[in-house]
Amino acid sequence: MTTIPLHGSLVANHQLGATMFEGKILRDRVAIITGGGTGLGRAFALRFSELGAKIAIASRNPEHLEPTRAEIVQQGGGAIAIPTDVRAPEQVDAMVEQVVKAFGRVDILVNNAAGNFICKAEKLSPNGWRAVVDIVLNGSFFCSRAVGQKMIAQKYGKILNIVTTYWATGNPGTIHSAAAKAGVVAMTKTLAAEWGRHNIRVNAVAPGPFPTEGAASRLFVTKEDIERMVKGIPAGRLGDPRELANLAAFLVSDYADYINGEVVTIDGGASVNFPMFDWEKD
Numbered sequence: 001m002t003t004i005p006l007h008g009s010l011v012a013n014h015q016l017g018a019t020m021f022e023g024k025i026l027r028d029r030v031a032i033i034t035g036g037g038t039g040l041g042r043a044f045a046l047r048f049s050e051l052g053a054k055i056a057i058a059s060r061n062p063e064h065l066e067p068t069r070a071e072i073v074q075q076g077g078g079a080i081a082i083p084t085d086v087r088a089p090e091q092v093d094a095m096v097e098q099v100v101k102a103f104g105r106v107d108i109l110v111n112n113a114a115g116n117f118i119c120k121a122e123k124l125s126p127n128g129w130r131a132v133v134d135i136v137l138n139g140s141f142f143c144s145r146a147v148g149q150k151m152i153a154q155k156y157g158k159i160l161n162i163v164t165t166y167w168a169t170g171n172p173g174t175i176h177s178a179a180a181k182a183g184v185v186a187m188t189k190t191l192a193a194e195w196g197r198h199n200i201r202v203n204a205v206a207p208g209p210f211p212t213e214g215a216a217s218r219l220f221v222t223k224e225d226i227e228r229m230v231k232g233i234p235a236g237r238l239g240d241p242r243e244l245a246n247l248a249a250f251l252v253s254d255y256a257d258y259i260n261g262e263v264v265t266i267d268g269g270a271s272v273n274f275p276m277f278d279w280e281k282d
Helices: 039-050 062-074 089-103 126-154 175-198 213-219 223-231 241-251
Strands: 030-034 054-059 079-083 108-111 157-162 200-207 263-266
Touching: 030 039, 030 089, 030 126, 039 054, 039 062, 039 108, 039 241, 054 062, 054 089, 062 079, 079 089, 089 126, 108 126, 126 157, 126 175, 126 200, 157 175, 157 241, 175 200, 200 241, 241 263
Parallel strands: 030 054, 030 108, 054 079, 108 157, 157 200, 200 263
Antiparallel strands: none
16 A cells, blocks of 8 residues: 655645634643544644543544654643544433533534545445445534534534545545435534524534545555646645644634635636636646
8 A cells, every 4th residue: 555645845844833823722622533543633732732622532542642642742732532422312412521520511522433445336235324424424424413412511512524525526436435424414504504693603514635545545546546636636735634634723712703604615627627628728
C-alpha cells in the first residue's frame, strides 16, 4: 500500500498555525470526538485542545486512544480516552456519562467515527453494508441522541457530523458509505430543526481528499491513484488535516452560532469540477 505523503507537492505547504483565531475560542468547552485517536479525529482533538477545549476521545480500538490523549496532556491540555463502540448504544450512553462525570458537562460532539472500503455494489456483502452503515449512520445517531439529552438539559450544544462530498453525488465503489453519509446529512438537518430551540446547533462538514493513514490503506492503492485524483482537484493538491480542523473549530465555536443545519464542503473545488468537454485542449 502507498502511504499518502503528509508534506510535498500534493498537499499544502503553507503555515497553518495557532494564530488563525483570536484567543482560546473553545476555552472551557468539553468536546467528545469519536474516532478521535487517529487521522482526522486526532487533528480535531489536538486543534480543539489548543483552542482551550477539554477533550474526550472515543474509539473502539483502545490502542489508538492513549498516544493522542498523552500528546494533548503533554501539551498542557485536559483529555480523557474512552474505548467505545459507537454501534453499541449502551456503550455510547456509558461513555457520555463518563465524560460528564469527568468534566461536568458536554458542549461539543464531533461524529467522526467511520468505516469505508472500495467495493462494487454487486459484490458488496450484506455484512459489508451493515458494517459501514452501523458505524456511520447508526453510530452518529446513538452519539447524537445521548449527547443531545445532556445538551437539551443545559440549553447549549454544538454537534458537527463529518460526512463526505459524495453524500450528494454518489461515488463508484462506495455505495455503503455514500448512502450512510447521505443519511447523516438528513439527520443533521432534522436535528438542527428539532433542537435549534434548545440553543443547539447541528452542522456537517463534507471533506474531499485528505491525507490520513486510514484513507491510504483503504481507499488508495498506488501513487498513480493519488496523482490521478489530484488532477481532478482545481486547487491542485490534497487537503491538509489542519485546514479541516480549523473549519471544524470555527463551526463548533460561538462565532458560528447562526449557522445551523448546513453542510460545508472543503475539497479544493473537486466536487464542482465535472467537465463535460475537453475545455483545456485550446
